[in-house]
Amino acid sequence: MIRGYHTPVLVAEVTAALQPALAAASPDPANPALPVFVDATCGGAGHTLAVLEAARPGTVIALDRDKDAISWADQQLRLRAEARGVRLELVHTPFSQLAQVLGARGLTAVTAILADLGVSSHQLDTGARGFSFRADAPLDMRMDRSRGPSAAEVLASIDERELSRILRSYGEESDAPRIARAVVAARPTTTSALANVVSEAMSARQRRRLGARIHPATRTFQALRIHVNGELQELEQLLADAPALLAPGGRLAVISFHSLEDRVVKQRFAALSSPPALPRGLPIPESERVQAEFSVPLGRRGQTPGEAELAANPRSRSSRLRVLERRP
Ligand SMILES: C[S@@+](CC[C@H](N)C(=O)[O-])C[C@H]1O[C@@H](n2cnc3c(N)ncnc32)[C@H](O)[C@@H]1O
CATH class of the missing domain: 3.40.50.150 (Vaccinia Virus protein VP39)
Incomplete structure (x- = not known):
């Protein structure tokens, strides 16, 4: 191995x-x-x-x-x-x-x-690739960096409804509408900025449901990654x-x-x-x-x-x- x-x-x-x-x-x-x-x-x-x-x-x-x-x-x-x-x-x-x-x-x-x-x-552990909220870096998330828009480029122009759909379909995020609203208002370009926006937007109820072990931005990061890479x-x-x-x-x-x-x-x-x-x-x-x-x-x-x-x-x-x- x-x-x-x-x-x-x-x-x-x-x-x-x-x-x-x-x-x-x-x-x-x-x-x-x-x-x-x-x-x-x-x-x-x-x-x-x-x-x-x-x-x-x-x-x-x-x-x-x-x-x-x-x-x-x-x-x-x-x-x-x-x-x-x-x-x-x-x-x-x-x-x-x-x-x-x-x-x-x-x-x-x-x-x-x-x-x-x-x-x-x-990919996850190389902070500079922008897949994880554990390291601060530009929001990239592309597995193939030679083509396609990065996550930051997607967030720069996406509308709220489309982002909400992505968060619900690919992240099964029940707070999708409020997270989408906050992300579109801030249009973050780095992993930390996105993680902060999501944490602040998430309802107290959803935060309690996730508990201390799961970061509030986990599902948003998964959903964006799946979308950016057309997985x-x-x-x-x-x-x-x-x-x-x-x-x-x-x-x-x-x-x-x-x-x-x-x-x-x-x-x-x-x-x-x-x-x-x-x-x-x-x-x-x-x-x-x-x-x-x-x-x-x-x-x-x-x-x-x-x-x-x-x-x-x-x-x-x-x-x-x-x-x-x-x-x-
Ligand atoms: C879970 S890892 C594979 C690990 C591998 N089986 C090993 O033994 O190390 C997934 C890999 O698949 C690649 N990958 C994901 N989606 C792909 C796609 N649609 N086409 C080609 N490669 C892809 C990723 O870049 C990543 O390197």
Whole structure:
């Protein structure tokens, strides 16, 4: 496990879930580039490295929209991949571009795909990136600093109703209207200024409900980050494209960190793994019914961290792994 950049969650569970697909597609001497593993969110490369060690992919394609992650992952993975004869490619791009990335490499199907959603500890803990109220910095919050407006630029022109909608939808913030009013009046440009405006605007009732452990601005920061990075739109696009990019027997693993993301993954996997509906009362025996093209090998609830991981890494608390398999 790589410490320092990010402590990966559910590592044993991810490798156990992807290993059967990678083992079943064991290397083809005629095509040593197979099987192909895609890490759609390589971050600190902890999961990629664990998969490299547990399985024998012929090719690893690691994506991240953050250039810091791409440079770090390159340093961690390059020599290890070479030593194992694995082709390694790092691509600085959002995962909504996965189909285009694979298409440009002549790949129509891959063996395993992992998406470990959200932000890395490196992003959260690097004060200057502006993701956290724990350090004072310009309000940036972009995972990819080379494109798109920063959080401060969004707040400079957003109207109150739209901000209130974002806080309610992406932060489940029940004080959204009053917080939105105060933020639009102040249009803060730094993390501390935003945190102060939110703290002052929040009702005493909501503050009591959060208690001493949760900062009043936690939900506002989460909501703004999700909006600035188009996180749910990215996820929708990945879930629209990735299943069709799996080879038979291939698996897609997704780790989510909050209920908004998890709901989208759960619903998409449930729809893909449900057999086509038949008119009621049609006398077709169970054995002759058409199976769905996909299954959910970890079941419909997915997997969450065990006690030991929860104790060792509190950030794993809200994580849930779900896996989709294209039937062999
Ligand atoms: C939770 S971390 C991944 C950690 C990684 N699995 C590890 O073992 O270190 C999430 C990473 O995904 C990246 N990311 C988030 N959304 C993305 C997207 N839509 N496209 C590409 N990368 C994304 C972030 O920049 C961050 O580096």
